[in-house]
Amino acid sequence: MVSLRSLSIWFFFFVFLINPSISIRTSFIKLPTSDRSRYCDSWRLAAETNNAGTWDVIPSICVDFVAEYLNGDQFRSDYDVIADYALAFAKSVEIAGDGKDVWIFDIDETLLTNIDYYKAHGYGSEPYDDNSFSEWVVQGTAPAFDSSLRLYNALKKLGFTIILLTGRDEHQRSSTETNLRDAGYSGWERLLLRGPNDQGKSATKYKSEQRSKLIEEGFKIRGNSGDQWSDLLGFAVADRSFKVPNPMYYIP
Amino acid sequence: MVSLRSLSIWFFFFVFLINPSISIRTSFIKLPTSDRSRYCDSWRLAAETNNAGTWDVIPSICVDFVAEYLNGDQFRSDYDVIADYALAFAKSVEIAGDGKDVWIFDIDETLLTNIDYYKAHGYGSEPYDDNSFSEWVVQGTAPAFDSSLRLYNALKKLGFTIILLTGRDEHQRSSTETNLRDAGYSGWERLLLRGPNDQGKSATKYKSEQRSKLIEEGFKIRGNSGDQWSDLLGFAVADRSFKVPNPMYYIP
Numbered sequence: 001m002v003s004l005r006s007l008s009i010w011f012f013f014f015v016f017l018i019n020p021s022i023s024i025r026t027s028f029i030k031l032p033t034s035d036r037s038r039y040c041d042s043w044r045l046a047a048e049t050n051n052a053g054t055w056d057v058i059p060s061i062c063v064d065f066v067a068e069y070l071n072g073d074q075f076r077s078d079y080d081v082i083a084d085y086a087l088a089f090a091k092s093v094e095i096a097g098d099g100k101d102v103w104i105f106d107i108d109e110t111l112l113t114n115i116d117y118y119k120a121h122g123y124g125s126e127p128y129d130d131n132s133f134s135e136w137v138v139q140g141t142a143p144a145f146d147s148s149l150r151l152y153n154a155l156k157k158l159g160f161t162i163i164l165l166t167g168r169d170e171h172q173r174s175s176t177e178t179n180l181r182d183a184g185y186s187g188w189e190r191l192l193l194r195g196p197n198d199q200g201k202s203a204t205k206y207k208s209e210q211r212s213k214l215i216e217e218g219f220k221i222r223g224n225s226g227d228q229w230s231d232l233l234g235f236a237v238a239d240r241s242f243k244v245p246n247p248m249y250y251i252p
Numbered sequence: 253m254v255s256l257r258s259l260s261i262w263f264f265f266f267v268f269l270i271n272p273s274i275s276i277r278t279s280f281i282k283l284p285t286s287d288r289s290r291y292c293d294s295w296r297l298a299a300e301t302n303n304a305g306t307w308d309v310i311p312s313i314c315v316d317f318v319a320e321y322l323n324g325d326q327f328r329s330d331y332d333v334i335a336d337y338a339l340a341f342a343k344s345v346e347i348a349g350d351g352k353d354v355w356i357f358d359i360d361e362t363l364l365t366n367i368d369y370y371k372a373h374g375y376g377s378e379p380y381d382d383n384s385f386s387e388w389v390v391q392g393t394a395p396a397f398d399s400s401l402r403l404y405n406a407l408k409k410l411g412f413t414i415i416l417l418t419g420r421d422e423h424q425r426s427s428t429e430t431n432l433r434d435a436g437y438s439g440w441e442r443l444l445l446r447g448p449n450d451q452g453k454s455a456t457k458y459k460s461e462q463r464s465k466l467i468e469e470g471f472k473i474r475g476n477s478g479d480q481w482s483d484l485l486g487f488a489v490a491d492r493s494f495k496v497p498n499p500m501y502y503i504p
Contacts, residue, residue: 038326042333049300049495051334053341074290081294082303089305243301 031061040065044247050229055250058124066123066247070115076147078245083147086223086242087154093222093239095159099189102219103155104211104238106226107166107176109246111152112142112183124248137172140179148244149184151225160222162188165210165231167203167251170195203251208234283313292317296499302481307502310376318375318499322367328399330497335399338475338494339406345474345491347411351441354471355407356463356490358478359418359428361498363404364394364435376500389424392431400496401436403477412474414440417462417483419455419503422447455503460486 031039040062046052058066069075095101105111117136118124136142156162168176170193177191198206207230211221215236224231224238227246232238283291292314298304310318321327347353357363369388370376388394408414420428422445429443450458459482463473467488476483476490479498484490 038329039333041326042329045297045300045330045497046333046337048297049334051337051494053337053492074293077290077294078297081291081298082301085298085303085305240305242303245297 036061037065044069044245047247047250048243048245052250054252057127057249058247060125063123063125066125067119069247070123075245079145080147082242082244083151086151086225086240089240090155090158090160090223093158093160096220097159099161100219101160102163102189102214102221103160103223104163104165104221104225105148105152106228106231107164107168107180108142109227109248110225110231110244111144111148111164111185112179113145114142116142118248128249134172137168137179138175140175140182142179142183144183144185145244148225152185155223156187161219163214163219164188164191165207166191166193167206168193203228203230204234207231208236211236211238288313289317296321299499299502300495300497304502306504309379309501310499312377315375315377318377319371321499322375327497331397332399334494334496335403338403338477338492341492342407342410342412342475345410345412348472349411351413352471353412354415354441354466354473355412355475356415356417356473356477357400357404358480358483359416359420359432360394361479361500362477362483362496363396363400363416363437364431365397366394368394370500380501386424389420389431390427392427392434394431394435396435396437397496400477404437407475408439413471415466415471416440416443417459418443418445419458420445455480455482456486459483460488463488463490 040059043052043059043062044066047055090103093101108114114133114136117133121129121132152162164180166176173191173193176193180186180188180191192210194201194206198209201209211224212235214221221236221238223240223242225242225244226232227244228251229243230251232241232243292311295304295311295314296318299307342355345353360366366385366388369385373381373384404414416432418428425443425445428445432438432440432443444462446458450461453461463476464487466473473488473490475492475494477494477496478484479496480503481495482503484493484495
């Protein structure tokens with residue numbers, strides 16, 4: 001009943017899932033391509049649905065799979081369909097016209113794609129490096145996701161107040177603003193970045209606190225778009241949250 | 253810049269997503285198979301991540317896609333990987349040994365698979381029919397998901413108290429218990445079904461209320477497994493929730 005193939009999958013599960021913090025080299029595991037692709041697809045679904053919980057780096061056997069997904073048509077289609085659902089919801093919202101109906105956007109991997117950076121860093125298979133990512137941010141050359149720009153502009157036309165809420169630091173404000181404008185974004189009401197008091201906080205806490213302050217100011221948070229569950233969960237959540245795909249990294 | 257193919261996709265999005273309540277026949281739309289498969293994969297991701305919000309029936313162009321997915325290896329793999337993540341989390345929980353550490357399971361499409369029923373009803377492309385599904389429940393022949401049974405038994409061994417929380421009605425208790433036992437499940441602490449006071453409540457409200465009562469009784473809800481977001485969200489949520497895939501129907 002137990003084939004060699006299923007045994008190899010079980011071994012794989014044992015090593016990588018029962019204790020996902022183990023980061024040994026996996027190149028010696030010779031899973032058939034179809035099994036590997038199937039596993040990586042399941043892993044991606046588990047990550048996107050937040051079933052995987054906190055994870056450090058993508059499974060090393062899934063690097064090719066993730067690269068192929070990100071550079072292919074499926075990723076773009078996944079983004080597009082979510083943008084369409086977000087827009088359908090947005091159209092159902094009654095806008096009061098007092099500027100208090102808010103849509104929140106995260107920036108990295110939500111409005112802007114850093115795929116050129118991650119391409120040079122193993123598509124999420126290398127641990128996050130703050131220094132090199134900061135250098136990338138200063139360059140300010142990240143392009144927009146087409147479907148995010150489309151959604152962003154449509155929301156503005158519908159009368160939503162756009163607020164950008166990012167884990168980037170206050171000292172990156174200028175290069176972030178320039179990058180956003182160069183990528184085609186304009187007309188946001190606020191750009192909220194991590195200040196000195198936000199250092200060390202989890203993204204979930206920091207972003208929930210920021211949303212809570214907005215609500216105290218009288219804003220109604222109708223929609224929220226982010227590539228991380230920590231953009232969307234916690235407290236003071238939006239009426240509807242939209243999780244765009246990101247199989248490269250997880251921010252708690 | 254705009255190809256005929258992308259125009260046809262846009263038309264498709266317009267008709268089905270901007271207003272998903274439109275339920276016209278779609279057989280006249282001749283999307284290339286690869287585009288259809290790509291769209292259906294994106295739709296499935298949107299549904300699994302709760303980005304799609306409330307939906308009635310699966311898009312009619314995705315019936316073959318959903319059937320192929322459910323009957324293929326990917327679905328089983330997706331379930332397995334989530335069971336592994338759930339088990340990895342469960343092993344990290346310190347069990348007090350007082351019987352208060354609880355794992356909640358939903359039943360339909362979580363412990364038991366009704367795929368034989370849905371196979372005869374268009375895999376979720378037909379609207380839900382309470383009468384015919386009730387007849388199916390009385391038969392009591394739904395098999396277990398292998399990975400759910402594996403998880404269930406492993407959790408019992410770890411010392412979790414198992415509580416079953418289902419949207420099925422109190423009058424279906426006996427056939428439900430028999431079906432569960434025949435499928436291999438045993439040793440649950442309670443089987444909670446909808447009573448007279450729960451009629452007409454959304455699943456989210458009903459299940460949240462039930463979880464809340466358990467917490468008032470001193471139970472600590474460590475984990476929760478369900479195929480619907482309404483099994484998992486609301487209030488009195490578990491420490492970790494695990495969403496198993498179900499591309500056939502949505503219960504609010």
